[in-house]
Amino acid sequence: MQLRSLPKQVNLVEVGPRDGLQNEKQHIETGIKAELCNRLLAAGVSRLEAAAFVSPKWVPQMADGAAVIASLNRTLSPKPQSVSVSALVPNLKGMEAAIEAGVDEIVVFTAASEAFAQKNINCSIAESIERFKPVIELARRADIHIRGSISCALGCPYQGDVPVTAAAEVVKRLHGIGVQEFDVADTIGVGTAGRVSEVFSAVAKVSPLNQIAGHFHDTYGQALANILAALQVGVRTFHSSVAGLGGCPYAKGATGNVATEDVVYLLQGLGIACGIDLGELVKTGAWISGQIGKPYASRAGKALLNKQQAEMLTESAG
């Protein structure tokens, strides 16, 4: 049976170096973060979220963002047109640091839930939008692409249920101040396909579909089904994290982002191109998991490694 309304190609934004690592308690060396970025680019990633210029008091792991991006820019020199490096920016201070570092995209971030905005960025949604105005002004002058992330579109760890149209309301307000792309996030991975379809359909009423991205965490194992539901609404950009690393420090209990390996495997099965070499990605996922002392969590990645090992054993036995 053929699935309806699927595209030939989608864009993946790899958020492993930022969302994937930000919550790690042990200090991760800048060199490891930079190598992760380089390996991801070598595997074919073209949109890479590499850092967050946030308060180091709030998220200490992201304190070396400038050094990570400097290292990346040295390796990439001259930077291919196809590669775009992004970083989270909560305020003017972060924006100045992002410009200095030489990012291609910034991500301002707020929420569909008031309670989460307070916990994550210490202000209300309305205050965050005011705070973003001068940030966006600077980004425009520097010709930097502006994304806006809306956390807790499918549910909130503090507030619980979030109305279906809450994310769309925030998208409208962000659009009004010049945000160009909207990252609609299931921060705690509670969404299921039907609700995802409703939330993204509501967002699609206030923004062109090519400006919407789906950002799914996999806490309840629903992320791939949710991506399929959003694809069927017409969303063509998705965020994912190599090896399924990640979680937000202000969303306790939420697990990592959907694993990029699992998404690429899904897309391959659907005949949808994304430009990423799954074999190289699996090597990178296994490598970074080892570096930070975690079991390798991508289901597709583990299956492919097991298959490779079994084939090698058969060959050496033969």
Ligand SMILES: CC(C)(COP(=O)([O-])OP(=O)([O-])OC[C@H]1O[C@@H](n2cnc3c(N)ncnc32)[C@H](O)[C@@H]1OP(=O)([O-])[O-])[C@@H](O)C(=O)NCCC(=O)NCCSC(=O)C[C@@](C)(O)CC(=O)[O-]
């Ligand atoms: C927004 C603030 C700064 C407000 O934090 P605040 O404490 O209200 O702000 P402040 O202006 O009073 O600053 C406090 C201190 O931080 C410094 N500071 C202030 N800003 C910066 C900066 N940009 N870079 C470096 N330092 C900074 C500032 O200079 C000051 O230092 P002090 O004077 O005390 O020495 C803080 O709440 C913050 O940084 N929050 C970020 C939290 C965060 O990074 N969360 C994770 C990312 S969001 C996420 O993961 C969700 C997402 C995007 O993946 C989608 C999803 O799944 O939902």
